Amino acid sequence: MTNEKTGYLEEKYESLREQGETWPLNQLETASQARPIVEGQEVIMLASNNYLDLANDQRLRDATQDAIESFGVGAGSDWSIAGYTELQDELHEAIADFKGTEAGLSYQTGFAVNAGLLPQLLEGGDVFVSDALNHGSIIDGIRLSPADVEIYDHSDMGDLENTLREVHEEYNRCIVVTDGVFSMDGDVAKLDEIQSLADEYGAMTYVDDCHGEGVLGDGHGITAEFGLEDDVDFQMGSFSKACGGFGGMLAGDQHVIDYAYNTSRTWLLSAGYPPAVAAANKKALEIIDSEPERVRRLWEKRGYFAEELQSIGYDIGNSETPIVPAMIGNSKTAKELSERLFDTGIFALAIVHPMVPKGEARIRNQINVGLSQADLDEALRVYEEIGRDLDIV
Template structure:
């Protein structure tokens, strides 16, 4: 008898017993401050839609116009027959938005890291990576023939020690870091990272997926630190604060030329629909034109984080609109998320392998569409449920 897949059933059961599975929740409306999820109107604290653009009528209008001009699907890979003028317009807008010579869109943010990182270095080179970098960075580096070294999270002394060692052994070095770390909501010390990289003749690669629309008056972490001309590879996402879909890369023209000619995720995946390209371009323009939207987001974030802490929850290392409520055990975090949902607050538990075992939390993500009433109601529920479960 040949082997079968029954072992996967047992693996899943063990994961579920540990509280390490992910329930799928069906939205029945657009993603917004108060969507309907599984038949219940809830306050949305689980979305990356920081600037409340996912359902913005201006993005809808741009998408509909693109459908009328170019149809629904791209028809092919961008490298073959799926490339339109909309892509050129989007790429020019990316470059302008990120303050670089050129820009490029990818099918997803994951596809940027998984497709580009394997191509940038060769055997005899090394990636130096923060220990809490996103899984897409980890996967991209694993696919590379280059070696990798990991430094303690945001520990600049350890980064310098690692770079000193790497400089003695390797030809080329790229320091890779998230801009905003997606599980804890803290910000990379990019100014110090860039200084150390230059001292040890290393390049820098920043994943800014949670920084666009949030830091640097919306332009991301390189704008926050004034490093637009210094960071070698700036990647990011349209799928979060921009309210659209896909990933982006910004840098010098030769970097972009190399990227789309070597990234298999770009070359061998269908281009995303023309409507997406048009909506993404419009989103960048709105972020650029409306800095007040970003400032309002921060006001709401600061209020929510302060009040959540006053209730008794630990918000960890949060410095951004990602505001975790630290719990510890996965089963306890899952129970908290379940009770929050029952009381009208949609905020998911983040458990292993997204975070280390024993560091499960609820990840709250604030968006500018939440009213003061929404935030206060969510905080009331947090206090009631937290006391009920002996978490505060």
């Protein structure tokens, strides 16, 4: 046993627990869907990234089963070592078509795109200019780079311009990096203004669109929302959210894709995901492209839930998307609200420090197109009942 050496970690954990800053692990006993079984009870799911309710779609199931019959289960090794199937080539073409770019590439995860690619894009004498609320995978990727980094205030275009003006003459190259949809607040990056400023100061742009695909731009993401498919230099995203599958994606010019898979350690040194996953991901892109009404229904449900939650008395912060937080503030109060919601059949997770700054704990609600009107109304009723009992509203 090594507890004499590692005992300090127990103390650290207990400190986190006492502050209400630990994460419970809840067992999902069915497929991810609008009304799954979690820890033995049926709940209304408000904690999933499965915005378009595709994670259990029969068409994705059929695609995976066909792929297993043709190509088996595992990838065998890293894609760069053991090769990959025609499904992977088809997926890469589908990514490019979906994102409106010359070429596409799939990664093992969205995190792997940022952690593996960002360190390879710039060198010493270069600089990243990064939004203050960018995802942790962006932060980690930039930390691995020899380039410097400057942080601009969240979505503050004045501060971004001041930062670009300051670094313009000092550094050789610059990349402005931003989330498309910020995952904790649900607000949307001002990508049109960001791109305009980047162009003015000769900077490149890198957008993490993980929460934008299937949501913005008729489902094609934030670059489609702003008509910037030909302007953003690096478009990355995820199959594990609205697409209902697994893995990350990158879209851009062919030379960007060639460079990415030849230098990203996360791509080169990680086992490829199974052929069945590639088949499901390709099918998801096809469905999103052919069913724009699915995206419209998602926005209708989001609009109703957000408006009613506010009318009850909850602060939804800066939400502009199907991520609709209920801002609470205190971590312990947020945890108690989440636990009581779960006890009443509503699965909505408390987001606490370090995922968000201290004092900004919230319940992050994520709307799923599979939720019925009755589901939304029941969730709102419970929110109001418990919120009044806890003196939140």
